[in-house]
Amino acid sequence: MNERILAEDNQVVRRFFALDTQTYKPGALDVKTKEMLGLVASLVLRCDDCISYHVAQCKEAGVQRDEFFEVFSVGLVVGGSIVIPHLRRAVDLLDQLEQGSADTGATSCPDHA
Amino acid sequence: MNERILAEDNQVVRRFFALDTQTYKPGALDVKTKEMLGLVASLVLRCDDCISYHVAQCKEAGVQRDEFFEVFSVGLVVGGSIVIPHLRRAVDLLDQLEQGSADTGATSCPDHA
Amino acid sequence: MNERILAEDNQVVRRFFALDTQTYKPGALDVKTKEMLGLVASLVLRCDDCISYHVAQCKEAGVQRDEFFEVFSVGLVVGGSIVIPHLRRAVDLLDQLEQGSADTGATSCPDHA
Amino acid sequence: MNERILAEDNQVVRRFFALDTQTYKPGALDVKTKEMLGLVASLVLRCDDCISYHVAQCKEAGVQRDEFFEVFSVGLVVGGSIVIPHLRRAVDLLDQLEQGSADTGATSCPDHA
Amino acid sequence: MNERILAEDNQVVRRFFALDTQTYKPGALDVKTKEMLGLVASLVLRCDDCISYHVAQCKEAGVQRDEFFEVFSVGLVVGGSIVIPHLRRAVDLLDQLEQGSADTGATSCPDHA
């Protein structure tokens, strides 16, 4: 679907996708920190696809289980109990990733080019 | 899933879940009123899992069908037409609960410990 | 301002304002309950003008201080710490209303016709 | 489901549904413009059912593919990357509608009477 | 402030500001339509600064008063009564712009480079 969208003749949409990718590149902050920022932002905005993507990216960047739960705790306290259903699904995905059983197709690139 | 989350060594998350449960205990306001408050808050924030949970809790606390629709009307007017798809699903669940056919597993504890 | 808006030749806007007023009339639920529903919805959506209006309406409908704090607690737990600045201002207004010093002009009809 | 909801004895809900329908009738702005307004509002509020409805209505009102992508670009830039998963599903539906293969039942009236 | 932000050595932020400006350039849709899209998106997301900016831009692009109220009506119905305080301020600014008395400093470029 990303390919189809990027094939469209709309420069704003294409540039936005490129900018989104650029945002998480290492800079003053490393990839691990930036992905945790993306995860907590997705949690409080309650978007399951974005949460799944950033959980997978965080895992790949070396975020440990106790660190994940501290990111979750910030998202939960800032965003409130309305975040809980999304937190459950995030923990479920994390469990699957740790067991090597997550469907990688399901977690690939929900909000990035 | 709640058990798994509560088994984690993260005190903030565990305390949040406990606080969430405590919030709906009877106090100056009774359980019925508190559950209606939880329902309207879930409606305007548009979280289907939370709405389903509070519809089931409200039903158990004695909220009548005409009272449900007045809670829905507040949620609809405050939150706007963007609430409508969630309202449909809430009414569908309410119908099932009144017919005794709702899958109780599906409606148990979405946002509570 | 309401008068100016209602004087416009836009039937949808005028009807919405009328519907908003109708929503809080007594029905299966009494005014006190409906105003608490409006207050908690405004809290989790974090609109100071709407919160102020419903605090004043709740006060007039007989909501007691301990009941107010239970409405606040539902809004806080559902909506998270992002609600806190609004909660502070709500408590400040409540204190003023109890002391008879609130500027009634400031709290009149922010979201109603 | 709409019929069931409109059969309820709740005048506020019924009037809201009628007002929602009235909102998109031609007036100073034509139906095409109004449906694009409904679409961008649904995009930034991230409601898939509402987005699907307005994509179908826009298509019927004559919105062209390049126009759709400009509406999408406004929604994406105003609402941010959190909109992307919804944008994907909107493009997918648009593709289906252009190929005449969309399940019209799935896209009929999600947020209208 | 924009100049200060654009002078920072952060390419993502600078590119985002450029993209934001590009979004409202004429394309398949004209500036008037795009600004109305920006206005309704700002209304339902309830950002006064963004609403003020797009009201001023819409006025400049030739949006008439009855057209403004139809944009407002879509924002109000989609977003609900929580939009009303923002609608009041939008109408107040529109009145000032029509009387030539709006502080243009206050309405210049809130969300654009």
Next chain:
Amino acid sequence: MNERILAEDNQVVRRFFALDTQTYKPGALDVKTKEMLGLVASLVLRCDDCISYHVAQCKEAGVQRDEFFEVFSVGLVVGGSIVIPHLRRAVDLLDQLEQGSADTGATSCPDHA
């Protein structure tokens, strides 16, 4: 105001404030990282009081200007142009803090006990 709220006989509210404070204590993640998480969450939820608080806390925890702008860039890209007015005010506060001229009263404890 915090003292007044904490003096109330409402255990849920008091516990929530305590939990909010606990959330940002060092654990698996250090204070600097947690405060950046709190900042980006506040940015995408667009709460000026919370943003100001976390900007001040981040500054105190040693976040550098280029790091601040990377946090801002994540908030901006995830949350969209609707975040821009809040970003401006955040940069303005950061400038004041760097010049030692920020009114510390204005930035103390907006969302914490």
